[in-house]
Amino acid sequence: MGTYLGFGGDANSYGSATVTYTYTPTPERSSLVLVGIGAISLAAVARRRLRSRAA
Amino acid sequence: MIISSSAPIAATDAGGDYSLPETTSFSLPEFNPALGTLTGVEVDVTLTYQGEVDVVNYSEYFDPPTGVTEPFTNAMSSVPIAMTAPSGYVPLVSAAYSVASGSVGGGDSASYLDGDTTTTVPFAESPANFGLYEGPGSNTYGILYTPPDRTLAWGRTSDSAAMPILMAPPR
Numbered sequence: 001m002g003t004y005l006g007f008g009g010d011a012n013s014y015g016s017a018t019v020t021y022t023y024t025p026t027p028e029r030s031s032l033v034l035v036g037i038g039a040i041s042l043a044a045v046a047r048r049r050l051r052s053r054a055a
Numbered sequence: 056m057i058i059s060s061s062a063p064i065a066a067t068d069a070g071g072d073y074s075l076p077e078t079t080s081f082s083l084p085e086f087n088p089a090l091g092t093l094t095g096v097e098v099d100v101t102l103t104y105q106g107e108v109d110v111v112n113y114s115e116y117f118d119p120p121t122g123v124t125e126p127f128t129n130a131m132s133s134v135p136i137a138m139t140a141p142s143g144y145v146p147l148v149s150a151a152y153s154v155a156s157g158s159v160g161g162g163d164s165a166s167y168l169d170g171d172t173t174t175t176v177p178f179a180e181s182p183a184n185f186g187l188y189e190g191p192g193s194n195t196y197g198i199l200y201t202p203p204d205r206t207l208a209w210g211r212t213s214d215s216a217a218m219p220i221l222m223a224p225p226r
Contacts, residue, residue, distance in 0.1 A: 004114035005125050005159065009132020010166075011150035011200060012075065013104035014066035015173075017138075019083040020059045021188070022095035 056091070060084045064102070069134050069150075069200035080197045085190040096180035096188050098145075098196070100138055103173040106152030107166055108132045115162030122161030130154045130167070139197040140178065141187035147176045 062083055068075040086093055108130045114121040131153035138145045152169040159165050180188065188194060 004112050004117065004121070004123065004161070005127055006111045006113055007127075007130050007132070008109040008111070009134055009152075010068065010070040010072065010107035010109060011104060011132075011134035011136065012066065012068040012072070012107075013064075013102050013136055013150065013198065015064045015100060015102040016061055017064055017081060017083060017101070017196065018059055018061040018099045019188075019194075020057060020095075020097045020099070021086040021093060022057050022097075023086065023091040023093050025056055025091040026089070 058086070058090070064100070064198060067198055067200075078197060078199055080195050082193040082195050084193045086188050087191065088189045093185045093189065096185055098138075098140060098178045098180070099175055100147055100178070101173065101175040102136065102148060103171050104136060104148060104150045105171060106132055106134060106150035106169045108152050108154050109164060109166050110154075110157065110159050111164035112159040112161055120161070124158050124160045126156065126158040127154075128156045130157070134200055137199045138178070139199060140180070141194045141196075142180060142184040144199075145178045148172075148174060 060083055062081045064081050065079045066075050067077060067079045069077060071077045083098070086096070109132075110127055110130050112123075112125050114123050114125065131151070133149050133151040135149045136147050138147055150169075150172075152167070154167045157165065157167070
């Protein structure tokens with residue numbers, strides 16, 4: 001029984017692929033300039049208050 | 056932030072049947088590092104696949120030819136399908152199919168084709184390989200049926216000890 005049989009296999013496929021990148025954005029130059037201006041302004045205000053207290 | 060791109064995967068056949076190629080490739084764009092710092096790379100592959108079992112009766116090739124019809128039980132095949140990503144092989148699915156019983160006439164062969172199965176397999180790249188996905192161009196990916204770390208399997212489970220196992224699909 002079954003002396004003459006051989007067995008094989010095959011497969012086929014198709015589809016689609018999606019790549020998803022998650023990232024932390026690089027800060028824009030204009031944002032850096034605004035942050036810098038803000039920091040300088042805060043320092044100026046703090047200096048003014050210290051002077052007014054000392055006077 | 057998130058950015059995504061998609062590409063179709065062309066139809067292929069492990070045995071190259073019906074004029075389909077045995078392998079295929081597709082391209083997906085790389086990440087532009089000017090946008091920022093990569094924190095994750097995921098490739099989602101949606102694959103529709105079919106497994107196939109082939110049974111052939113060799114009785115006509117014996118001397119003298121017998122031409123007898125032979126029954127079989129539990130014929131099965133399992134063909135792994137993998138993707139080649141920029142960092143290496145990515146196992147996706149195994150196109151497996153089995154046929155409980157049947158019979159094949161002398162000198163004939165029979166092919167049994169499974170129905171369509173569709174599944175989405177996610178692959179998350181490790182941070183150490185993020186650099187392979189950065190650049191101004193695109194990456195090439197491939198679909199393989201015989202990746203080196205996997206093996207094809209076919210035969211029948213009930214009385215396979217008495218049977219030769221084919222090393223290639225019958226045509």
